[in-house]
Amino acid sequence: MISIPSLTLQQLELLRLAKKHSNEIILxxxxxxxxNDREPPKGHPPTIQELVDAxxxxxxxxxxxxxxxxxxxRSWADYCEGLGQPSRYDWSLWRKxxxxxxxxxxxxxxxGENMEEFxxxxxxxxSLQAIQPSNL
Numbered sequence: 001m002i003s004i005p006s007l008t009l010q011q012l013e014l015l016r017l018a019k020k021h022s023n024e025i026i027l028x029x030x031x032x033x034x035x036n037d038r039e040p041p042k043g044h045p046p047t048i049q050e051l052v053d054a055x056x057x058x059x060x061x062x063x064x065x066x067x068x069x070x071x072x073x074r075s076w077a078d079y080c081e082g083l084g085q086p087s088r089y090d091w092s093l094w095r096k097x098x099x100x101x102x103x104x105x106x107x108x109x110x111x112g113e114n115m116e117e118f119x120x121x122x123x124x125x126x127s128l129q130a131i132q133p134s135n136l
Contacts, residue, residue: 010047018057018130025129027062031071031121033108040064040122048126055131062125068118072098072111076118091115 007015018026030048032041043049044059051057079094080086091114099110109119 007050008047011051014047014128015051015056015130018128022130022132025127028126028128029070030124030126031069031109032124034066034120034122035108040066040124044124044126048128057128058131060127062127064125065123066120067123069109069111069121070123072109072118076111076116086115088115 052059075098076094083090095111111118
């Protein structure tokens with residue numbers, strides 16, 4: 001009998017995506033903070049690692065690069081849509097909204113105080129694929 005662990009909504013969505021495209025390898029990117037040692041973190045975040053440990057997905061790391069946060073850049077661009085010429089005040093409001101994100105934003109990933117001063121993050125590129133149970 002297959003034991004299915006308790007999964008978070010993010011894990012369920014990732015697993016649903018992997019199962020929907022079970023005959024394909026899915027390319028994903030995720031960001032992690034740059035800590036004081038400036039060394040890329042080892043392994044995967046718990047959201048992904050728990051699915052690997054439960055043998056629901058297999059993951060291959062394709063590379064890590066140090067860049068400005070693409071998540072922050074997209075969020076700022078979405079916020080500015082329709083503003084015309086954003087001001088420092090707009091930046092302050094967006095920065096506060098972004099920093100108060102309910103998913104528990106890491107302190108090292110808070111955007112800077114100056115306009116378009118996005119956080120430096122490690123951007124991980126991975127390939128993942130659903131694992132099909134052998135007893136089905």
